[in-house]
Amino acid sequence: MNHHYDVVIVGAGSMGMAAGYYLTKAKLRTLLIDAFDPPHVLGSHHGDTRIIRHAYGEGRNYVPLALRAQALWGELEAATGQTLFRQTGVISVNAPGTTFVEEVIASAEVYSLPLEVLTADEIRYRWPGISIPDSYRGTFEPTSGVLFSEACIRAYRSLIEASGATLLANTQVESIAPEQNGATVRTKSATYTADKLIVSAGAWVGKILSRAGLALPLAPTRKAVGWFEADEALYGAERFPAFSFNLPDEQYYGFPSIDGCGLKVGRHDAGQPVDPDQMNREFGVHAEDEGDLRQFLQRCMPQAAGRLKQGKICLYTYTPDEHFIIDRHPEFAHVAIAAGFSGHGFKFSSVVGEILAELAATGETQHDISMFSVQREALQGK
Numbered sequence: 020m021n022h023h024y025d026v027v028i029v030g031a032g033s034m035g036m037a038a039g040y041y042l043t044k045a046k047l048r049t050l051l052i053d054a055f056d057p058p059h060v061l062g063s064h065h066g067d068t069r070i071i072r073h074a075y076g077e078g079r080n081y082v083p084l085a086l087r088a089q090a091l092w093g094e095l096e097a098a099t100g101q102t103l104f105r106q107t108g109v110i111s112v113n114a115p116g117t118t119f120v121e122e123v124i125a126s127a128e129v130y131s132l133p134l135e136v137l138t139a140d141e142i143r144y145r146w147p148g149i150s151i152p153d154s155y156r157g158t159f160e161p162t163s164g165v166l167f168s169e170a171c172i173r174a175y176r177s178l179i180e181a182s183g184a185t186l187l188a189n190t191q192v193e194s195i196a197p198e199q200n201g202a203t204v205r206t207k208s209a210t211y212t213a214d215k216l217i218v219s220a221g222a223w224v225g226k227i228l229s230r231a232g233l234a235l236p237l238a239p240t241r242k243a244v245g246w247f248e249a250d251e252a253l254y255g256a257e258r259f260p261a262f263s264f265n266l267p268d269e270q271y272y273g274f275p276s277i278d279g280c281g282l283k284v285g286r287h288d289a290g291q292p293v294d295p296d297q298m299n300r301e302f303g304v305h306a307e308d309e310g311d312l313r314q315f316l317q318r319c320m321p322q323a324a325g326r327l328k329q330g331k332i333c334l335y336t337y338t339p340d341e342h343f344i345i346d347r348h349p350e351f352a353h354v355a356i357a358a359g360f361s362g363h364g365f366k367f368s369s370v371v372g373e374i375l376a377e378l379a380a381t382g383e384t385q386h387d388i389s390m391f392s393v394q395r396e397a398l399q400g401k
């Protein structure tokens with residue numbers, strides 16, 4: 020068996036699977052290796068759904084990438100004939116003094132995105148399931164909505180496998196060794212070499228790279244999400260949007276009840292720093308797993324604070340500034356790194372896959388990724 024490839028991808032989850040698709044489309048001989056069987060429930064992509072927004076509170080520089088990502092999701096739907104996106108719209112509700120909304124509005128203005136700016140009265144009238152004080156305001160973006168994250172990964176995987184590329188599932192990469200003209204990747208039972216390497220192992224990137232001599236300030240963090248029985252007439256996906264709530268000291272996000280699954284809600288801030296190999300994945304071991312979510316619902320969506328239908332534990336991987344790392348290795352330009360997606364990366368995984376494939380194929384990308392530099396100041400000296 021020939022163990023040399025054009026590109027080896029370490030971690031075939033959200034970012035790695037997308038990269039694998041664009042590389043096989045570009046006819047590069049690609050090997051994808053994943054410790055589990057993606058999509059799976061042990062990393063950062065499970066729980067059915069992820070929000071995609073275009074007007075971007077985390078910074079207007081993300082908007083071109085969000086728009087390109089949305090176009091690529093459409094292409095993936097067309098290539099597979101599957102529904103991967105539901106246009107529910109996204110409402111962002113903001114307490115006075117929170118700055119997120121200002122950047123959402125500014126980014127919509129700069130990029131001429133459709134965005135409605137709403138008072139508390141207008142929000143409560145339009146979505147009677149929302150209960151907020153008069154001082155709150157919000158924005159509604161009608162063109163955005165919900166991605167079916169596990170289905171997206173499955174869709175890329177089916178196209179990769181149909182192309183004849185190799186995906187090794189349930190195979191943990193034990194070490195990587197970048198060299199001047201390539202890289203060596205070791206699993207328990209085999210050694211692979213490649214001209215180019217992509218490291219996209221989610222919450223495990225920090226461990227893998229530090230063993231190869233590159234320390235990055237990445238913080239895997241345990242996060243809880245719950246699905247709650249809700250009044251379907253108020254919170255069903257036919258009439259209720261995906262949402263993000265920026266309260267004075269807390270941030271929540273969530274999804275309408277899709278096909279009666281219940282209203283899904285998660286807390287975006289907080290969570291426990293963890294080692295992903297040691298973490299307790301049982302929902303409810305911390306009182307706040309359900310407690311935080313329920314008190315938010317009781318306060319802001321009271322008719323959705325019903326019985327907990329299911330709860331899941333997932334992983335964020337934070338960088339200190341909560342911006343991504345998408346770059347070449349500082350010493351080995353033929354090694355690309357995609358990491359630190361800080362709880363808002365999934366929507367971009369299609370375009371991140373395109374970027375990683377371009378970096379691996381040509382060393383360059385058509386997209387501006389300067390803000391995701393591995394050498395930026397916020398990542399130094401930690």
Ligand SMILES: Cc1cc2nc3c(=O)[nH]c(=O)nc-3n(C[C@H](O)[C@H](O)[C@H](O)COP(=O)(O)OP(=O)(O)OC[C@H]3O[C@@H](n4cnc5c(N)ncnc54)[C@H](O)[C@@H]3O)c2cc1C
Pocket residue numbers: 029030031032033034035052053054055057061062063064066068069070071190191192193219220221222223227242243244272285333334335357358359360361362363364365366367
């Ligand atoms: C609860 C929750 C809600 C979220 N909501 C949103 C949202 O609404 N919108 C949004 O845009 N983003 C959201 N995110 C963030 C988004 O899901 C992540 O940013 C994204 O999935 C990260 O992708 P990734 O490829 O880095 O990680 P993953 O998808 O976890 O992929 C990493 C892969 O690497 C593999 N791997 C790890 N170690 C090894 C090894 N040694 N050898 C081989 N393979 C390995 C893993 O098995 C895994 O499959 C949310 C995240 C969570 C947890």
